[in-house]
């Protein structure tokens with residue numbers, strides 16, 4: 502069954518405007534409570550079936566488990582095999598991709614995404630979402646799935662707004678909050694989570710300018 506999830510331009514307008522002005526945006530209107538509930542259930546069902554693995558740092562052959570840097574567990578989403586909740590996610594994010602490409606000619610081609618579960622106490626130290634040997638990741642999208650996130654539960658994503666880390670915003674991982682930021686520009690971290698924390702992290706990737714002999 503093919504379903505089309507409309508993302509009306511009036512929802513994307515402010516997202517694009519904020520990205521243009523500041524390179525990051527926090528949106529709370531793209532996903533409905535029901536859509537987030539479906540995604541959360543899918544995330545938890547996979548978690549309970551033991552399908553997640555401890556997250557690594559780095560890419561491909563250079564991947565290492567570094568539990569002093571991050572202590573979450575992840576499960577990659579497969580767009581082709583996506584069942585209903587994940588395909589809903591991919592169609593919404595594709596609308597974002599197209600709007601960003603139209604506005605900024607960024608040439609975003611695809612999206613790689615994983616569910617992430619941060620058990621109580623888990624964190625991800627300050628980092629940049631771009632690998633030394635791969636600059637394809639251009640725009641990061643983090644969507645939070647947590648139904649109930651008390652103010653004192655920690656687990657905020659701290660997004661640093663300048664190079665020296667003096668200014669930052671803390672994003673609470675509440676259901677339906679979507680944070681978008683330029684992957685090569687914004688250092689960020691996940692503060693220790695006071696309770697289990699669920700999310701989907703995605704990276705829009707750009708075509709790589711590979712040398713082909715000319």
Ligand SMILES: O=C(O)CCC(=O)C(=O)O
Pocket residue numbers: 617625630643657658689690691700702
């Ligand atoms: O979950 C978050 O708030 C951010 C996760 C993150 O920084 C990452 O997976 O690279």
Ligand SMILES: [Fe+2]
Pocket residue numbers: 628629630689
């Ligand atoms: Fe990150």
